[in-house]
Amino acid sequence: MRFVDFKKLTQDRIRANIKVSLSGCWEWQLYIRRNGYGQMKHDGKTVDAHRVSYECFHHEIPAGMFVCHRCDNRKCANPDHLFLGTAQDNSDDMVAKDRPRGRKPKLTDEQIQEAMSLRRQGLYYHQIAAHFGVTTMCIHNHLNAPANDNECSTRQTRASEC
Numbered sequence: 145m146r147f148v149d150f151k152k153l154t155q156d157r158i159r160a161n162i163k164v165s166l167s168g169c170w171e172w173q174l175y176i177r178r179n180g181y182g183q184m185k186h187d188g189k190t191v192d193a194h195r196v197s198y199e200c201f202h203h204e205i206p207a208g209m210f211v212c213h214r215c216d217n218r219k220c221a222n223p224d225h226l227f228l229g230t231a232q233d234n235s236d237d238m239v240a241k242d243r244p245r246g247r248k249p250k251l252t253d254e255q256i257q258e259a260m261s262l263r264r265q266g267l268y269y270h271q272i273a274a275h276f277g278v279t280t281m282c283i284h285n286h287l288n289a290p291a292n293d294n295e296c297s298t299r300q301t302r303a304s305e306c
């Protein structure tokens with residue numbers, strides 16, 4: 145019972161310190177660290193607000209797991225925008241998000257295999273593209289190109305799309 149109340153109190157504290165953005169993000173209104181994550185005092189410690197939010201709205205974070213943002217907004221503490229990932233997911237995520245605009249990543253051979261199998265399962269190019277976070281044209285090019293041609297640079301259109 146006390147545990148439930150404690151969780152509820154923390155939830156109320158989080159709700160009191162956020163502002164809901166147009167996109168539904170719960171933007172942290174207290175201290176924001178230099179790396180962009182919101183911070184709060186919790187249990188006598190200074191911790192990441194989004195991690196506390198995850199724990200009090202969902203469940204405890206298993207050891208070694210990271211809390212990642214679907215919304216790409218580090219200030220956001222909306223539990224619906226948070227998901228658990230491994231260290232690897234987290235760094236992939238960061239690499240994906242720190243990528244300069246306009247330069248899409250090429251897919252790895254493994255991803256191309258996965259894309260092909262998604263295509264065989266009947267997914268559309270744009271759905272597969274969304275899954276990998278690349279352009280539809282990029283998927284189109286990959287799936288119609290020889291397996292070793294994943295640079296998307298052999299033609300002008302490929303270079304600009306991927």
Ligand SMILES: [Zn+2]
Binds near residue numbers: 168170222
């Ligand atoms: Zn968000």
